[in-house]
Amino acid sequence: MKKSGCLEKNQWYELEKIVGSEYVITDQSEKDVQSIDVWWMTRYCFFQQNNFPQPSVIVFPENTEQVKKIVQFCLINKIPYLARGGGAGDGGGSIPLYGGLVIDLKRMDKIIELNERSMTVRVQTGILQKHLEEFLNRKGYTMNHFPASFNTSTLGGFISTNGTGVLSSKYGKMSDMVHQLEVVLPNGNLFKSLPVRLHSTGPDYSRLFFGAEGTLGIITEALCKIYYLPEKRSFRAFLLSNLQKGIEAGRQIMVKGLNPCLLRLYDEYDTRHILQKQYGLEKEGCVLIIGFDGMKKIVEAQEEVSYLILEQNEGEDLGEKLAINWWNNRYRSYYPPLDYICEPWMTAVMDTVAPYEKIETIYWEMKKGVEEGFKPWNAIFHAHFSHWYDWGTSFYPTFLLKDFPSNPHKAIRLYNQILDICVQASIQNGGVVNEHHGIGMRFSRFMQDVSEENYNFSQIIKKALDPESLLNPGKLGLGE
Ligand SMILES: Cc1cc2nc3c(=O)[nH]c(=O)nc-3n(C[C@H](O)[C@H](O)[C@H](O)COP(=O)(O)OP(=O)(O)OC[C@H]3O[C@@H](n4cnc5c(N)ncnc54)[C@H](O)[C@@H]3O)c2cc1C
Numbered sequence: 001m002k003k004s005g006c007l008e009k010n011q012w013y014e015l016e017k018i019v020g021s022e023y024v025i026t027d028q029s030e031k032d033v034q035s036i037d038v039w040w041m042t043r044y045c046f047f048q049q050n051n052f053p054q055p056s057v058i059v060f061p062e063n064t065e066q067v068k069k070i071v072q073f074c075l076i077n078k079i080p081y082l083a084r085g086g087g088a089g090d091g092g093g094s095i096p097l098y099g100g101l102v103i104d105l106k107r108m109d110k111i112i113e114l115n116e117r118s119m120t121v122r123v124q125t126g127i128l129q130k131h132l133e134e135f136l137n138r139k140g141y142t143m144n145h146f147p148a149s150f151n152t153s154t155l156g157g158f159i160s161t162n163g164t165g166v167l168s169s170k171y172g173k174m175s176d177m178v179h180q181l182e183v184v185l186p187n188g189n190l191f192k193s194l195p196v197r198l199h200s201t202g203p204d205y206s207r208l209f210f211g212a213e214g215t216l217g218i219i220t221e222a223l224c225k226i227y228y229l230p231e232k233r234s235f236r237a238f239l240l241s242n243l244q245k246g247i248e249a250g251r252q253i254m255v256k257g258l259n260p261c262l263l264r265l266y267d268e269y270d271t272r273h274i275l276q277k278q279y280g281l282e283k284e285g286c287v288l289i290i291g292f293d294g295m296k297k298i299v300e301a302q303e304e305v306s307y308l309i310l311e312q313n314e315g316e317d318l319g320e321k322l323a324i325n326w327w328n329n330r331y332r333s334y335y336p337p338l339d340y341i342c343e344p345w346m347t348a349v350m351d352t353v354a355p356y357e358k359i360e361t362i363y364w365e366m367k368k369g370v371e372e373g374f375k376p377w378n379a380i381f382h383a384h385f386s387h388w389y390d391w392g393t394s395f396y397p398t399f400l401l402k403d404f405p406s407n408p409h410k411a412i413r414l415y416n417q418i419l420d421i422c423v424q425a426s427i428q429n430g431g432v433v434n435e436h437h438g439i440g441m442r443f444s445r446f447m448q449d450v451s452e453e454n455y456n457f458s459q460i461i462k463k464a465l466d467p468e469s470l471l472n473p474g475k476l477g478l479g480e
Pocket residue numbers: 037038082083084085086087088089090093094105125126146147148149152153154155156157158159160161162163164165166213214215217218219220335436437438472475
């Protein structure tokens with residue numbers, strides 16, 4: 001039987017037997033919603049009425065057993081399918097490129113067990129991050145995962161893209177925050193990684209699913225780390241004269257193990273346009289916002305040494321007000337309402353990560369490539385450095401074109417040309433695009449350029465787990 005993205009009406013009945021008739025949806029309005037995400041391209045095409053492919057059917061399972069049965073149904077009938085969380089990805093990862101079935105996991109939002117002794121919580125992965133955090137806060141705990149899409153994305157979506165939140169410099173990426181995964185594999189079987197991650201009982205296979213963007217299995221449950229709510233959490237802003245000084249101050253703070261929960265350095269453009277506009281800051285340079293949290297005494301010691309490092313790098317202390325204001329408005333300040341990333345502007349983020357000795361070159365090469373290469377379009381490039389490690393950092397570059405060709409073919413070509421310049425600037429200078437937003441369709445075509453060896457290995461794993469490429473085909477450059 002050939003793979004087909006169209007489901008016959010009698011096949012809907014099979015699905016209704018699994019999840020109940022009210023959870024098998026074929027309405028056009030739901031198909032429209034499920035055929036876009038927050039990627040500029042899907043939205044642009046939607047506005048142009050040049051829609052992306054749509055699913056035939058959307059199903060809403062409520063437990064792992066139902067997901068297993070749906071996957072087995074797709075396997076028998078050779079129907080392409082994918083998992084969808086909040087649909088707030090920005091690379092087309094949850095777009096049903098080959099039609100077929102969308103398995104929307106938002107009904108799978110149960111908290112299964114809170115373990116206050118080992119400090120873990122076991123949850124179904126369709127839960128919105130916001131709801132999980134609210135539950136934990138009521139009990140005196142936190143997961144410390146605060147991505148800007150906190151209100152709209154699910155735990156499963158964040159695991160699948162190996163996402164990071166604003167406190168990642170201390171609490172890490174999703175792969176640092178989860179002990180154990182339960183996954184429905186494309187052969188319809190269940191995989192559960194070992195209950196303890198740090199073992200030497202063979203490889204930790206759970207790692208395969210962080211950043212796999214739902215191409216290798218559907219993650220149904222996760223055992224996540226939790227923390228006590230901090231006794232103290234403090235924020236302060238400094239002004240550095242330029243980007244180099246800011247990166248160096250941040251590097252020293254990280255490599256000396258001062259463990260800030262937040263480190264966020266804005267380039268000159270962002271300082272001028274975002275911080276000036278939103279917080280009335282009347283200064284030129286690069287603002288760095290730093291935060292610490294945990295036990296009061298430890299926080300105070302970390303603050304003292306870090307502020308000294310910032311002073312030694314000629315950082316001007318701007319006090320707490322701007323920084324606290326930023327924290328309190330963190331979901332609004334950088335991401336105003338979504339019209340910013342819809343029409344009429346053309347925009348994309350290309351978050352990039354690299355070791356300290358390479359990161360600045362990548363930034364300047366990207367900036368030059370965009371602003372000089374696309375001058376006739378008044379292309380703007382700006383960035384902030386928001387996830388720091390003791391070996392390197394990542395920045396979040398955005399390009400922005402307020403005017404672009406009205407002809408859709410020309411607009412899409414231009415978009416891809418800018419993306420090419422940026423991705424090549426990163427690859428050729430030792431960086432990795434992407435850091436936390438994922439690849440989806442947006443960066444699929446670059447996967448071989450990033451690393452031929454890595455790409456070939458991904459192909460082998462994909463073929464072994466999903467030989468017919470029914471699960472989320474066309475993402476991560478796999479299974480087209
Ligand atoms: C305004 C804005 C701000 C953002 N800020 C951040 C940020 O700070 N940090 C960050 O990391 N990201 C950020 N993102 C990106 C986005 O929120 C993440 O990519 C998020 O992981 C998507 O989760 P979702 O539930 O919306 O997933 P979806 O968009 O529905 O899916 C994303 C991918 O994950 C797969 N998937 C979803 N659930 C599962 C599952 N249970 N099992 C297997 N595969 C699954 C899908 O198939 C798809 O490939 C931002 C996006 C927006 C629009």
